[in-house]
Amino acid sequence: MEPKLTHISQIGLCVKDLDAAVAGMEKVFGVKPSRYGETPETKRYYKGQEASFGARLAFYNFANIEIEFMQPLYGESDWTHYLESGREGLHHFRFSVDDFQGTVDAMRDRGIGVLMEGLSVKSDKLRWALFDTEELIAFPVEIFNEFQFRPEELPS
Template identity: 35%
Template structure:
């Protein structure tokens, strides 16, 4: 059985966080609980170490986090998606017990790691995006929220 069994986030790539906030306000009457600019330092993008900056806006909708992402630098998983597919559903994130087990399972299924690194949450929490677009039309992200390998 796959170690991907707990969905905790849906990620949407946009060009403009202000426009996305206005849309969420109009359609759902919702306000973000967080809005930040994150720079992921020394993250691995397609095998190369980079710094990647992205604007982030977070909402809680029925126990699932909606994450709006607006890339601020080129050459990363968010900007690639925006350039290639435009705005829209970017990823579904799974909270996993083991980052390594999820990676190994996806690699065994022929799915490659796209970008990975240390979460902005700190500690030993890691995130990874997997290139599932050819199979699903969106990426899968994993996060080991418990901080285990």
């Protein structure tokens, strides 16, 4: 099965200081975030293990692309790993998918595992997964289901 990655719906940037990034966006583009958020206290996974991690988030809407800024707050995650490696900026591209589990299965068939996953800040009916693609293409690929799913679909 081929993964059905039809369109990029988000560009994610990982930053040390969310407030500074927001001020920079206002200075450069004259825009404020369309919304802020924090990762919800829900079941999440990092490298296949249930994990507790969180981040402050700011979202911007540009045409059909959402730009997400993430500032890790606590816990071990790919976000903290990214910043600890001395990087800041482009973290991931996110693709919206119709068949979340089918896409996960197709990527696993290609030897690409899920690095992190959890529920969206938008709704507990929406789910995201970040794939371990950095060594292959220099950044992780994320998928997001725009539609509802059953909570029992989360790994146990």
